[in-house]
Each structure stands twice: as C-alpha cells, then as structure tokens.
Amino acid sequence: MIDWRGYRIEIAYCRSWSPSFEDIYGYAMSHIEVRTIEPERAPLPITETxxxxxxxxxxxxxxxxxxxxxxxxxxxxxxxxxxWRELEESSKQFSLF
Structure with a gap:
C-alpha cells in the first residue's frame, strides 16, 4: 500500500506470472496490479477506472x-x-453545478 498525492493505492506484484515465459526467455514476466483504495476506484493518471x-x-x-x-x-x-493536470486542478475547485 502506498500513499500518492493523497490517494491510497494497493499494489499487487507477481514476480513470475508465466513460468513458461521464464523457461523460454530466461527471465520472468512480472505482473503488477494497481488499485485505488481511497478514495475507492478514484481515477489515477495511469487509469480512469x-x-x-x-x-x-x-x-x-x-x-x-x-x-x-x-x-x-x-x-x-x-x-x-x-x-491529468487539468483533472487535478478542476477537482480542487469548488463547483455549484
């Protein structure tokens, strides 16, 4: 879990996602999953969801x-x-609409 600019983010890491890939190429293909925990499902610059x-x-x-x-x-x-800069700026401004 990390905190990035006020977002709590969960990171899941699998060092070797495919043993076959590692056998063939001699190094692992890793898999990283990133989830915004707080605020829940908040967009990040690397994901809208x-x-x-x-x-x-x-x-x-x-x-x-x-x-x-x-x-x-x-x-x-x-x-x-x-x-992203525009989204970040607009989220800081109060809107009546």
Whole structure:
C-alpha cells in the first residue's frame, strides 16, 4: 500500500506470472496490479477506472528498485500530462453545478 498525492493505492506484484515465459526467455514476466483504495476506484493518471493491470519484464522491475518504485515512476510520469493536470486542478475547485 502506498500513499500518492493523497490517494491510497494497493499494489499487487507477481514476480513470475508465466513460468513458461521464464523457461523460454530466461527471465520472468512480472505482473503488477494497481488499485485505488481511497478514495475507492478514484481515477489515477495511469487509469480512469482506479484499476490497472500491467505486465513488465522482471529485470526492469529489479532495475528500478521493485514494484512500488515502478508504480510511483509510472504515476509521476503520467501525471505530467495536460489531461491529468487539468483533472487535478478542476477537482480542487469548488463547483455549484
């Protein structure tokens, strides 16, 4: 579980999602699941639904320091988008409508 900009996010990590892939290629294919817990199902810059399933080569996960570090990097990178900045800004403003 991590806290990112006020969002509580659950991260599930499976180091080797497919033993066959690992047998063939010599390294694991990892699977990372990201869920917004609080606020529940809130959109994130990497998902409009509050859930993201992501496959990634295990050596990349290790190189970046683990699944949590990879998710934080994904979030920070995606948060640079104009769409996310606008959504974040509009959620801070009070609306009567």
């Amino acid at each position: 509050g859930y993201r399933s992501h496959f990634i080569h295990e050596p990349v996960v290790a190189e970046h320091g683990g699944a949590e570090a990879v998710v934080r990097l994904m979030l920070e990178d995606a948060a640079k988008s104009r769409e």
